[in-house]
Amino acid sequence: MRMSLLRLLCVTILGCSFVSWSVQAELAVIVAKDSPIQSLSYKQLNQIYLGTSRAVAQGIEVMPLVLSSTDPLHHEFNLKITGKDPVEWRHYWSRWLFTGKRVPPGVVLTSGEMIAKVAEDPGVLGYVQASDLTSEVKVVLHLQ
Numbered sequence: 128m129r130m131s132l133l134r135l136l137c138v139t140i141l142g143c144s145f146v147s148w149s150v151q152a153e154l155a156v157i158v159a160k161d162s163p164i165q166s167l168s169y170k171q172l173n174q175i176y177l178g179t180s181r182a183v184a185q186g187i188e189v190m191p192l193v194l195s196s197t198d199p200l201h202h203e204f205n206l207k208i209t210g211k212d213p214v215e216w217r218h219y220w221s222r223w224l225f226t227g228k229r230v231p232p233g234v235v236l237t238s239g240e241m242i243a244k245v246a247e248d249p250g251v252l253g254y255v256q257a258s259d260l261t262s263e264v265k266v267v268l269h270l271q
Contacts, residue, residue: 152200152203152256152257152258153256153257153258153269153270153271154200154203154204154207154254154255154256154257154269154270155254155255155256155257155260155266155268155269155270156172156252156253156254156266156267156268156269156270157241157242157245157252157253157254157255157260157264157265157266157267158189158245158249158251158252158264158265158267159245159246159247159248159249159251159263159264159265160246160262160263160264160265161249162187162249162250162265163185163187163249164183164185164187164189164249164252164267165267166267166268167183167252167267167268168268169208169268171183171184172208172268173208173209175189175191175252176191176193176205176208176209176232177209177219177229178223178229178230178231178232179229187249187250188250189250189251189252190232190233190248190250190251190252191232191233191251191252191253192232192233192234192235192241192244192245192251192252192253193205193232193233193234193235193253193254194234194235194236194237194238194241194254195234195235195236196213196216196217196234200238200254200255200256201213204254204270207270208270235253238255238256238259239259241253241254241255242255242259242260242261242263242264243263245263245264246261246263246264252267254270257269
């Protein structure tokens with residue numbers, strides 16, 4: 128019994144260490160390489176991802192994408208940009224969907240799909256782990 132508890136404790140600690148490590152990746156906010164958008168601020172991203180504004184300085188309307196809520200990068204990005212944890216994020220968008228006054232970001236399942244969708248449309252904005260970047264997109268903000 129004592130050995131089982133010790134093993135459980137070790138597995139839990141290792142698991143938490145792995146989750147903590149995997150979620151603290153460098154994120155890159157991306158647009159298509161031919162997009163006129165050169166950079167974005169945290170404030171602009173907050174407004175875009177919370178649906179309060181979709182226009183950037185150049186007067187361009189952007190459509191944001193997020194990774195699936197099952198992806199740890201989704202949670203990390205939301206906390207860094209909107210300050211909302213997963214429950215707060217779902218509640219926020221449930222409320223706005225009900226009123227019909229804001230449109231939530233589109234959802235993609237993988238980083239590969241995110242890059243493909245962003246690369247094909249200069250008005251689409253997304254994020255990926257920096258190590259997943261390709262030449263099809265350009266970075267407008269690095270998130271540490």
